[in-house]
Amino acid sequence: MKKFYLAATMLLMAATALQAQDDSMRKLREETAGKIKNNEKDTTGRLWKKGGTFGLMFNQGSLTNWAAGGDKLSLSLQGTLNAFANYKKGRHSWDNNLDLAYGYVNTTSLGTRKSDDRIDLTSKYGYEIGKNWYLSGLFNLRTQFTDGYLYPADTTPERISRFFAPAYIVLSPGIDYMPNKEFSLFMSPITARWVVVMDDSLSARGAYGVDTGKHVRSEFGAYVTATWNKEIMKNVTYKSKLELFSNYKKNPQNIDVFWTNMLSLKVNKWISANVSLDMIYDDDVREFENPKTGVKGARLQVKQVLSIGLTAKF
Template identity: 30%
Template sequence: MKLQSLFALLIIGLSCSTVSAQVNLKDLRVKPDSVISENKQENISLKNIRPIVPKLELQVDYWKHWTRFGITANQAYFNEDWQGGGVNSLAVGFNFYHKSDYTRDNFNFVSELDLKYGKVRNRDQMAKKNNDRIFWDNKISYKLSKNWSLYTSLTFESQFDVGYTYAFIDGRDTITGTVSAFMAPGYFTESLGFEYKPSNEFSLRLGTGTARQTLILDDRIKPLTVEEYKQKYPDREPIDKDQERYGIEAGKMFKNDLAFQITANLDKNIAKNLNLKSRYNLFANYNKLSDPAHRLDVTLTAKVTSLVNVTLNGIVVYDSEVVSKVQASESLALGITYSLPR
């Protein structure tokens, strides 16, 4: 009995000591809003800082430009002992091409300038031009759908140098007449219609409203009446009817035509280093739709190196106002061409 009482007292004593320890631990706990440090809390001030952001003046350039210019040459030489036949010759040509394109939303402007000039000199003959062209085409279009646009264009065509006719007289190469010169003829063509352009390689214009002005501003080419010819060339055999050149009547220097026009352009890389560029133009005067004028220009360029090209040019023209036959020319040349951008 005494042992049990002693054991009970021991348990009660341990319980009391435990409770006392817990009370002391609770006193040591810090309340959430208490300040442990004896120093007073300092006030913190925050300032708004505006970071320096570099000003990026980014602008969209809607223009694209391409330029190509170069020189071509052909040469043949035979010494005095050569028995296979042949004539010494040298041909040199210069060309310049530039295209600018402005495209923004559905609006597009394209300007193309194509300049070519070349001369050939054969032994015992005069130097004669074998290429001569000024071509400047400007077109504004507004896209109506994915492939169709409404367009208007202005085109100028002429040549740089005087063109002559030649004949051998008394064994000598001699000029017998003048057939062309700068602005003789010169053409201005204004066109309004629809353009079909399924890709950047091909386009087709249908100029339902087209006007073309033909000018002859050189008196050497100007068509003459019978009386004017007699006064100008009193030593020559007189003509029996008034002259007409490039569709312009005698005594005049200007003519205006209203026509329907078709223009097709192709610029395609048919192989890695082989480009085909062609332009076909049909001009049908509304006064004689059954006899339209045609012109086809084809250029095949093979790129040998970054600067050296081999170029094959072909031109086919039919215009009854100039001559009632098909005109054709072809040239093959090795040249140095520089293109921008590289």
């Protein structure tokens, strides 16, 4: 009888172990199947890649009984937004990028002035014709949000720009070389560009190269743009965009240059520091007077901004 109980006990234990093993295997199979299904769901329909970065930078300074002198109070606020939506399927690609920036600075001696203002929209379609080479079409719009002024020392501020005055519109078919996701070089020998000045007072004096009294100036020439976006070291990202345009109709040797640079240093998830440097040379913008000769002409325009504040990715 004892042998019978012992055998029955061992048989029951073996059956329990087999059942537990079977349950474990079934659970493992279900989890594996679920992971495979989730992975398929995550990857098969992902033709669009979307995202962006929003930054809000604020600086404040004050002086009280400061022997060295300076403004009693200074405040500055700047907001930036960079958003992208990129499509990729087979040989087809469609990249869209929106870059916005706006900033103000206020001091007790100078009052309120605009420190940054930018709208830059780029849309580029490409069809792969070889390794890293794309037959592409590009659209670019560049303008600003609000009025811009010059502040002469002895006169009242002079309004020299506003929304769509100027605006630069580029429509260009060409070849795009993209060896990786970080770099792109777009080249076109046949590009249409329009300079738009939708302000009567500015167009009346022929600002930004438009004919006097006209609102649009059409140009035809060669266009090259290079973009590079790379994390050069941990938490340090460098982004650069260079545009070159030669107008076949007038002084093609005088190449227009638009170059933006941004160096971002990430402190933590929310805090970052940004250094931006923009350079523009447009031979048709002859608003700068030589103090020695009194003759107006074109010059290299440089804008540099250092900011620290909140940054959020989405």
